Amino acid sequence: MGGLxxxxxxxxxxxYVAFCIVLxxxxxxxxxxxxxxxxxxxxxxxxxGLLLAFWGGYRMLMDVLSAIGxxxxx
Amino acid sequence: xxxxxxxxxxxxTDVAVKYIGAAWAIxxxxxxxxxxxxxxxxxxxxxxxxxxxxxxxITTNMILGIAFAEAIAIxxxxxxxxxxxxx
Amino acid sequence: xxxLKLYLIIAGLLALTLVGFTxxxxxxxxxxxxxxxxxxxxPFPLTNTILxxxxxxxxxxxxxYFATRKMSLIPRGIQNFAEMVxxxxxxxxxxxxxxxxxxxxxxxxxxxxxxxVTSNWLGLCPSVATIGKVEPMAGHEEVRDxxxxxxxxxxxxxxxxxxxxxxxxxxxxxTLDLPADATEEDKEAALEEATADLKPDQTAGVLVPFFRxxxxxxxxxxxxxxxxxxxxEYWGISTLGFFRYGSKFLNLRGGPIGxxxxxxxxVAEAARxxxxxxxxxxxxxxxxxxxxxIIFMLPVxxxxxxxxxxxFVGLIQAFIFxxxxxxxxxxxxxxxxxxxxEASELGPTVPQ
Numbered sequence: 001m002g003g004l005x006x007x008x009x010x011x012x013x014x015x016y017v018a019f020c021i022v023l024x025x026x027x028x029x030x031x032x033x034x035x036x037x038x039x040x041x042x043x044x045x046x047x048x049g050l051l052l053a054f055w056g057g058y059r060m061l062m063d064v065l066s067a068i069g070x071x072x073x074x
Numbered sequence: 075x076x077x078x079x080x081x082x083x084x085x086x087t088d089v090a091v092k093y094i095g096a097a098w099a100i101x102x103x104x105x106x107x108x109x110x111x112x113x114x115x116x117x118x119x120x121x122x123x124x125x126x127x128x129x130x131x132i133t134t135n136m137i138l139g140i141a142f143a144e145a146i147a148i149x150x151x152x153x154x155x156x157x158x159x160x161x
Numbered sequence: 162x163x164x165l166k167l168y169l170i171i172a173g174l175l176a177l178t179l180v181g182f183t184x185x186x187x188x189x190x191x192x193x194x195x196x197x198x199x200x201x202x203x204p205f206p207l208t209n210t211i212l213x214x215x216x217x218x219x220x221x222x223x224x225x226y227f228a229t230r231k232m233s234l235i236p237r238g239i240q241n242f243a244e245m246v247x248x249x250x251x252x253x254x255x256x257x258x259x260x261x262x263x264x265x266x267x268x269x270x271x272x273x274x275x276x277x278v279t280s281n282w283l284g285l286c287p288s289v290a291t292i293g294k295v296e297p298m299a300g301h302e303e304v305r306d307x308x309x310x311x312x313x314x315x316x317x318x319x320x321x322x323x324x325x326x327x328x329x330x331x332x333x334x335x336t337l338d339l340p341a342d343a344t345e346e347d348k349e350a351a352l353e354e355a356t357a358d359l360k361p362d363q364t365a366g367v368l369v370p371f372f373r374x375x376x377x378x379x380x381x382x383x384x385x386x387x388x389x390x391x392x393x394e395y396w397g398i399s400t401l402g403f404f405r406y407g408s409k410f411l412n413l414r415g416g417p418i419g420x421x422x423x424x425x426x427x428v429a430e431a432a433r434x435x436x437x438x439x440x441x442x443x444x445x446x447x448x449x450x451x452x453x454x455i456i457f458m459l460p461v462x463x464x465x466x467x468x469x470x471x472x473f474v475g476l477i478q479a480f481i482f483x484x485x486x487x488x489x490x491x492x493x494x495x496x497x498x499x500x501x502x503e504a505s506e507l508g509p510t511v512p513q
Binding site for chain 1: 294371
Binding site: 089130131134137138141144145148149151152155156159160 | 192194253256257338436439440442443444446447450477480481484485488
């Protein structure tokens with residue numbers, strides 16, 4: 001995703017965050033269904049999904065900001 | 075006087091009057107704060123025009139004043155929401 | 162080339178709005194004033210707002226723990242960020258009330274600011290108020306009056322946006338319009354007949370989110386308002402002494418008029434508590450309702466504008482709560498006689 005214009009990269013970050021959260025919640029709900037321990041795994045899945053989403057999103061956002069760089073400032 | 079006799083084509087139920095009440099609550103309640111915030115900001119702009127160096131002090135105090143005025147609008151909004159959604 | 166790009170962007174935004182309006186709308190908003198209970202721990206109901214407030218506390222604790230490990234004189238990274246925030250707020254406080262009182266009031270006021278701004282902004286994060294468990298309308302205690310039809314996708318109950326069509330089609334919601342004195346059997350019968358045409362894997366229920374913004378529950382702002390009222394009284398009493406501060410309320414010297422002015426001051430204190438609570442609660446709760454309604458009516462484009470508004474409102478409400486606590490602290494600390502001379506040195510208008 002390195003050379004794409006920043007707008008498209010930001011859209012990509014949005015999709016990444018949403019996808020991580022949904023994946024975390026789905027995994028959690030599936031584990032709950034098989035192990036019948038609601039809602040423990042749902043919450044754990046949600047937490048892990050959120051952590052992954054925000055950490056990855058933060059890294060990608062820093063990349064985008066440094067790619068826009070000091071040209072736009074001032 | 076039964077309103078359904080006076081306006082027989084309208085079906086004025088309890089729920090309808092409830093929603094009308096909620097709408098009037100916020101409609102009238104927002105007039106005063108809107109005027110107040112407008113006047114406050116106008117005076118702040120005047121003061122800023124006279125003394126541009128005092129901008130941080132003026133802005134801070136203006137925001138405080140706006141918060142007081144807006145709180146009244148928020149009371150009206152909370153009443154409207156409670157009438158509309160809770161009762 | 163610039164004009165073409167501009168037109169393309171505008172066309173893209175309009176197309177996105179159209180797509181959102183026809184196919185991405187959510188169901189009719191169901192607004193719940195009370196915070197929903199997730200679990201009952203003994204006699205103590207664990208609501209989703211308490212859970213979110215614990216998350217806020219853990220987040221703030223972690224942020225400042227990592228900012229103060231291995232502190233260096235020239236800050237970098239997280240320490241830099243924390244120092245920036247604290248220094249900006251400290252300068253604002255000192256500029257408003259002066260050095261002496263500013264240093265004393267700063268910890269409480271800054272804590273209030275950071276807590277409120279973090280909890281408001283956390284209420285805007287992706288999974289808050291959207292991910293939760295589905296409670297069926299025919300619940301344990303009573304039949305609910307409104308609900309939404311959930312479909313199943315990969316095992317999870319989701320609210321599917323409506324299919325693209327004209328007129329715009331939204332997910333189905335079920336409302337039981339019964340008069341206020343309907344019995345349980347009536348409600349159950351109405352529910353049966355309203356859900357008769359659901360497919361077997363669809364559920365009619367209400368979403369109970371796992372996380373909900375802390376200040377949308379009336380208890381959150383009330384707790385903060387009580388705390389700031391207690392601190393204002395404490396500052397007044399510890400600076401002026403109990404009797405001098407109490408003479409503001411129990412004014413035996415000014416005759417009967419002075420006595421009533423004292424009682425009015427007391428009423429003003431109580432009214433201030435309520436006003437703090439409702440200001441913060443009303444702003445944040447109204448923001449949530451605005452989100453729900455905009456997602457129902459005009460997603461994608463208006464939603465971005467409302468999101469920006471909510472970011473701004475969250476920050477401003479935190480700032481206002483902290484600043485009002487500060488200002489009322491100063492009013493409490495300057496006693497009545499020297500009030501005029503000291504108050505004239507200060508920046509803000511002393512509110513009445």
